[in-house]
Amino acid sequence: MLIALPMPQATLIGGMPSALRRGALAPVSGNFLLRAIFTVLTNAWVVTALFVAALFVWQYPPLHDAAILDGPIHDVMHVTMPAAGLLFCGGYSIMRRAPIGLGYGSQLMMIWITALSQIGLGAYLALKSTVLYPAHYQVGRLFGVNPLTGEVTGAFIIWVPSAMRLLISAIIIIHMGKMRGTHLGAARPKWTPSNSEAMRYPTTDAALIELARLNNRKLAISAVGFVFAVFAMTMLTGVLYHLNAVEHNHALPIYAGHMVAIH
Numbered sequence: 626m627l628i629a630l631p632m633p634q635a636t637l638i639g640g641m642p643s644a645l646r647r648g649a650l651a652p653v654s655g656n657f658l659l660r661a662i663f664t665v666l667t668n669a670w671v672v673t674a675l676f677v678a679a680l681f682v683w684q685y686p687p688l689h690d691a692a693i694l695d696g697p698i699h700d701v702m703h704v705t706m707p708a709a710g711l712l713f714c715g716g717y718s719i720m721r722r723a724p725i726g727l728g729y730g731s732q733l734m735m736i737w738i739t740a741l742s743q744i745g746l747g748a749y750l751a752l753k754s755t756v757l758y759p760a761h762y763q764v765g766r767l768f769g770v771n772p773l774t775g776e777v778t779g780a781f782i783i784w785v786p787s788a789m790r791l792l793i794s795a796i797i798i799i800h801m802g803k804m805r806g807t808h809l810g811a812a813r814p815k816w817t818p819s820n821s822e823a824m825r826y827p828t829t830d831a832a833l834i835e836l837a838r839l840n841n842r843k844l845a846i847s848a849v850g851f852v853f854a855v856f857a858m859t860m861l862t863g864v865l866y867h868l869n870a871v872e873h874n875h876a877l878p879i880y881a882g883h884m885v886a887i888h
Contacts, residue, residue: 626790675712676739680743690758690759693764716735717731729799737851739791741854743784747780753776
């Protein structure tokens with residue numbers, strides 16, 4: 626997020642040697658196919674799906690264990706995850722305003738979807754009672770940390786700090802959206818007779834109130850929807866935890882008896 630926030634693309638391009646810009650960057654940026662692919666990859670829904678997929682796919686136990694035990698797969702994991710993160714954070718960057726950047730509503734929708742995904746996954750992994758990633762047994766544990774403790778700690782990081790970071794971003798975006806409305810109101814005396822300008826800068830108090838009412842209604846509906854979604858996610862996580870605990874308790878006597886027989 627901090628890398629995407631200052632929008633460093635122009636600075637990085639400006640600092641490249643001219644030969645590299647002409648010989649490598651210009652042909653790539655001018656290629657129609659690559660530009661089309663980049664346009665798709667920067668779509669709000671696409672970057673959100675990629676970010677959530679990168680989180681869930683690499684938490685899937687068989688793939689996670691494969692990444693721990695296999696060097697090339699491990700490298701792929703550590704390339705795809707930050708790449709998805711950069712695309713996502715660049716998509717909702719609070720420094721980009723429409724039409725260059727996404728609208729405030731689209732940015733909030735990206736954050737709501739991702740936050741719910743992280744809350745659900747993190748809560749489930751934190752409340753589980755069994756080890757999901759046995760590959761860590763083979764490579765060793767840092768400082769001898771209990772495997773279940775290590776997994777629960779990682780799940781808590783996904784659950785709380787990551788989701789809170791997104792919620793802070795949402796608060797900033799909401800504040801900037803309200804400031805944008807204030808600026809539009811202050812610019813009303815500067816409107817021109819064109820229809821488009823008349824729509825952007827209402828000329829009467831009633832029209833300005835109506836415009837603010839519609840925007841506030843959308844914001845309120847999205848906020849209430851997010852609260853209900855978090856509540857539903859919490860209930861679902863509790864049900865999954867209960868089912869997991871019941872299954873674990875049923876399997877425990879068999880496992881214990883097997884261990885006694887071996888002893």
